[in-house]
Amino acid sequence: MDRRSAMKQLALLTGGVVLIPACDFSEESILQAHQNLKITASQKELLTQVINTIFPGKVLKPSEELQLPDFVLVMCNDCLDKEQQETFVSGLQQWDAFSKEQFGKKFSQMNSTEAEDCLRTALTMDGKEEEKKSAIGFVNTTKRFALQGYLNSEYFMTEIKPYELVPARFYGSKKIENA
Amino acid sequence: MANLNINSKKDNTYDAIVIGSGMSGGWAAKELCEKGLKTLVLERGREVKHVQDYPTTNKMPWEFEHRGAIPEEIKKENPVVSRCYAFREDAQHFFVKDQEHPYVQEKPFDWIRGYQTGGKSLLWARQVQRWSDFDFEGPARDGFAVDWPIRYQDIAPWYSHVEKFIGVSGNKDGRDNLPDGEFLPPFELTAGELYFKDFLRKNYPEREIIVARCAHITGNKEFYAKQGRALCQNRTLCQRGCPFGGYFSSNSSTLPWAANTGNLTMQHHAVVDSIIYDEAKGKATGVRVIDANTNETTEYYAKVIFVNASALNTNLILLNSTSSRFPQGLGNDSGVLGKYVAFHNYRAGISGEYDGLKEYTTEGRRPTSGYFPRFRNVYKQETDFLRGYAAGFSAHRSMITDYSGIGEELEQAITREEYGPWRVGSHMMGETIPKEESQVSLDPNKKDAWGIPQLKVSMDYDANDEAMIKDYLEQMTEMFEAAGFTNIRTRDDKRAPGLDIHEMGGARMGKDPETSVLNKWNQIHSCPNVYVTDGACMTSTSTQNPSLTYMAFAARAVDHAVKNMG
Numbered sequence: 001m002d003r004r005s006a007m008k009q010l011a012l013l014t015g016g017v018v019l020i021p022a023c024d025f026s027e028e029s030i031l032q033a034h035q036n037l038k039i040t041a042s043q044k045e046l047l048t049q050v051i052n053t054i055f056p057g058k059v060l061k062p063s064e065e066l067q068l069p070d071f072v073l074v075m076c077n078d079c080l081d082k083e084q085q086e087t088f089v090s091g092l093q094q095w096d097a098f099s100k101e102q103f104g105k106k107f108s109q110m111n112s113t114e115a116e117d118c119l120r121t122a123l124t125m126d127g128k129e130e131e132k133k134s135a136i137g138f139v140n141t142t143k144r145f146a147l148q149g150y151l152n153s154e155y156f157m158t159e160i161k162p163y164e165l166v167p168a169r170f171y172g173s174k175k176i177e178n179a
Numbered sequence: 180m181a182n183l184n185i186n187s188k189k190d191n192t193y194d195a196i197v198i199g200s201g202m203s204g205g206w207a208a209k210e211l212c213e214k215g216l217k218t219l220v221l222e223r224g225r226e227v228k229h230v231q232d233y234p235t236t237n238k239m240p241w242e243f244e245h246r247g248a249i250p251e252e253i254k255k256e257n258p259v260v261s262r263c264y265a266f267r268e269d270a271q272h273f274f275v276k277d278q279e280h281p282y283v284q285e286k287p288f289d290w291i292r293g294y295q296t297g298g299k300s301l302l303w304a305r306q307v308q309r310w311s312d313f314d315f316e317g318p319a320r321d322g323f324a325v326d327w328p329i330r331y332q333d334i335a336p337w338y339s340h341v342e343k344f345i346g347v348s349g350n351k352d353g354r355d356n357l358p359d360g361e362f363l364p365p366f367e368l369t370a371g372e373l374y375f376k377d378f379l380r381k382n383y384p385e386r387e388i389i390v391a392r393c394a395h396i397t398g399n400k401e402f403y404a405k406q407g408r409a410l411c412q413n414r415t416l417c418q419r420g421c422p423f424g425g426y427f428s429s430n431s432s433t434l435p436w437a438a439n440t441g442n443l444t445m446q447h448h449a450v451v452d453s454i455i456y457d458e459a460k461g462k463a464t465g466v467r468v469i470d471a472n473t474n475e476t477t478e479y480y481a482k483v484i485f486v487n488a489s490a491l492n493t494n495l496i497l498l499n500s501t502s503s504r505f506p507q508g509l510g511n512d513s514g515v516l517g518k519y520v521a522f523h524n525y526r527a528g529i530s531g532e533y534d535g536l537k538e539y540t541t542e543g544r545r546p547t548s549g550y551f552p553r554f555r556n557v558y559k560q561e562t563d564f565l566r567g568y569a570a571g572f573s574a575h576r577s578m579i580t581d582y583s584g585i586g587e588e589l590e591q592a593i594t595r596e597e598y599g600p601w602r603v604g605s606h607m608m609g610e611t612i613p614k615e616e617s618q619v620s621l622d623p624n625k626k627d628a629w630g631i632p633q634l635k636v637s638m639d640y641d642a643n644d645e646a647m648i649k650d651y652l653e654q655m656t657e658m659f660e661a662a663g664f665t666n667i668r669t670r671d672d673k674r675a676p677g678l679d680i681h682e683m684g685g686a687r688m689g690k691d692p693e694t695s696v697l698n699k700w701n702q703i704h705s706c707p708n709v710y711v712t713d714g715a716c717m718t719s720t721s722t723q724n725p726s727l728t729y730m731a732f733a734a735r736a737v738d739h740a741v742k743n744m745g
């Protein structure tokens with residue numbers, strides 16, 4: 001029996017269901033995020049395209065395999081305040097129009113090189129200007145959560161930079177080879 | 180009917196009652212049970228069994244829905260507990276949420292609580308430094324509070340007794356103001372910390388960095404195996420509960436030990452409302468308990484009662500234990516009960532970088548840090564403020580990653596490992612002076628869900644604390660600069676008292692019943708079969724993390740109680 005089923009069984013036995021916090025983000029949280037933020041299928045597709053531009057999977061696994069779009073939405077739904085959420089959602093809604101206006105082409109219609117140029121420029125733009133606030137807020141939040149999700153993904157933390165649950169050692173002065 | 184009552188009275192009678200199963204109550208229970216007393220531990224929270232009830236303990240970072248972060252909604256509803264550094268997704272279930280147990284803040288006070296088996300001992304940072312006579316003699320020398328009725332020699336054997344059992348990793352540093360104890364092998368200082376230690380030795384010979392003593396098992400395996408505990412494996416995920424029992428908690432250590440004697444009865448969801456005082460007998464005879472779920476009231480009886488509900492909750496219980504003999508709260512003839520509470524000043528910190536030691540880094544994880552024992556006003560008064568501060572100090576080699584790009588550039592960047600400078604940091608742990616106006620009291624109107632008055636808290640920083648913050652930042656900046664650290668940043672986060680989680684006093688020990696609540700054995704002067712051995716007993720705060728001292732008081736008081744039991 002794996003640990004999760006074991007925990008579930010334990011919860012049933014003890015009636016202590018409330019003691020078991022959600023594990024990986026659950027189907028339910030994903031659904032809730034979509035509902036609360038009112039994300040349409042086409043918006044989800046656009047968000048996915050933005051995230052794929054951040055992590056295209058040229059060196060590492062592509063972002064979709066890590067379920068990053070869902071992770072970004074769950075984090076937006078659960079860990080941002082109302083105002084930040086509104087900025088994110090309206091930025092996402094405006095994103096195609098914004099990119100058309102600033103870069104002459106809808107983001108959804110750009111090829112990967114164009115999309116990368118567009119996003120790179122947008123990420124350096126000053127989001128304080130009122131008409132840019134939402135769009136710039138949206139891309140920055142998306143990048144922040146996508147990065148967080150990537151660095152903390154099972155894939156990254158086992159295959160790229162392995163995380164040790166039980167290091168069983170501490171050395172205060174370790175010589176670095178070829179320092 | 181009469182028979183029933185007699186039976187239930189008999190069923191509800193024990194040799195000893197301990198209120199609270201946390202760090203100090205766990206110790207009282209262990210000692211009482213070992214000495215053969217049938218002991219009832221009353222715990223208001225739910226049961227948390229060692230290992231079995233640590234639901235997050237073996238989770239990987241990616242298994243947390245929000246990768247550790249606390250969702251906004253919980254933060255908004257619970258601003259106080261959300262300010263605690265350890266209130267994260269992995270350990271949030273061991274904290275009291277603001278909403279669940281409201282209290283009244285006459286002045287801002289962040290009251291951090293854990294209501295469950297083990298109390299806050301599951302969550303603590305495990306730092307355990309002994310007091311010395313430079314601490315116990317503070318009030319007498321500097322003219323504040325009242326003189327402690329004990330000195331280091333009175334408690335030293337009990338420090339040893341506690342340290343041996345809980346397991347304390349530390350180095351024998353030979354310092355007179357931070358006495359050595361019964362130590363298991365120390366964790367290493369880092370190369371950066373050793374550099375600073377050496378710098379101090381040459382430039383500030385009376386100042387020293389040592390490795391902080393911490394309640395982790397680093398040796399003597401066979402001895403701790405008897406408690407079902409194993410060597411610490413350097414996970415530094417202790418706040419989730421440790422599957423190895425590598426750090427000390429009541430859950431992993433004292434409570435199972437007490438249970439093994441066959442003398443322990445644990446009662447959960449048992450909210451102690453008050454202690455029953457029998458006017459005719461002239462002593463306390465038991466406690467009144469409200470069932471947290473059913474609201475039903477039950478009385479339990481015992482010859483001796485230990486109050487270990489954590490400093491402020493102990494004050495609440497005593498204040499709420501009124502009788503015609505004690506209209507102002509149990510043992511409160513002097514009127515000082517609830518007064519002279521104090522805390523530790525954790526407001527200031529400093530950080531910087533060190534560009535040297537390029538060929539070194541650290542490896543693995545260390546569940547403690549460096550420690551700066553107090554150097555101000557130790558041997559004599561030398562500043563314009565009273566007392567002083569200890570400080571944490573740590574130095575780690577940083578790794579730098581450029582997260583600025585996107586696409587292939589970003590993917591390349593996050594796979595690379597590049598060493599940055601050493602990062603150094605420190606935070607202050609200042610002594611604060613207990614004052615009469617620093618008080619906790621019962622709110623005359625507001626009650627909790629069980630009809631118990633809510634606690635009203637009123638304490639604040641004063642000019643002495645402000646002067647100490649200034650001095651800490653000046654001294655640390657001066658030393659950091661002289662040591663060649665750069666990018667030095669100081670901070671005063673203006674946090675409210677309480678976030679130090681070292682609130683103390685209110686039922687202070689003293690020689691004189693006119694000015695104190697407890698005598699030198701932690702007995703209430705005027706009701707000596709009640710012992711208070713948690714933070715409420717503290718006459719002054721000094722700078723050291725206090726829980727080791729609470730545990731030593733608890734063990735010492737049980738010894739006294741049992742020897743004097745008729």
Ligand SMILES: Cc1cc2nc3c(=O)[nH]c(=O)nc-3n(C[C@H](O)[C@H](O)[C@H](O)COP(=O)(O)OP(=O)(O)OC[C@H]3O[C@@H](n4cnc5c(N)ncnc54)[C@H](O)[C@@H]3O)c2cc1C
Pocket residue numbers: 198199200201202203204205221222223224265291292293294295296297298299300302303304305306307449450451452487488489490492496680681713714724725726727729
């Ligand atoms: C994040 C964190 C880090 C810390 N780091 C350190 C450290 O490094 N070093 C250090 O010395 N200290 C540290 N502390 C503080 C330490 O945890 C406390 O000093 C210690 O737990 C106090 O022990 P106690 O027995 O008085 O209270 P607790 O451990 O809090 O236990 C009190 C128990 O009493 C129960 N209770 C309360 N009221 C009632 C009632 N009316 N009826 C029945 N039961 C009741 C509670 O539910 C609780 O279980 C830290 C605390 C936290 C949260």
Ligand code: SF4
Pocket residue numbers: 395410411412413414415416417418420421422423424425426546
């Ligand atoms: S650092 Fe040690 S005590 Fe803490 S969780 Fe890890 S193994 Fe357990």
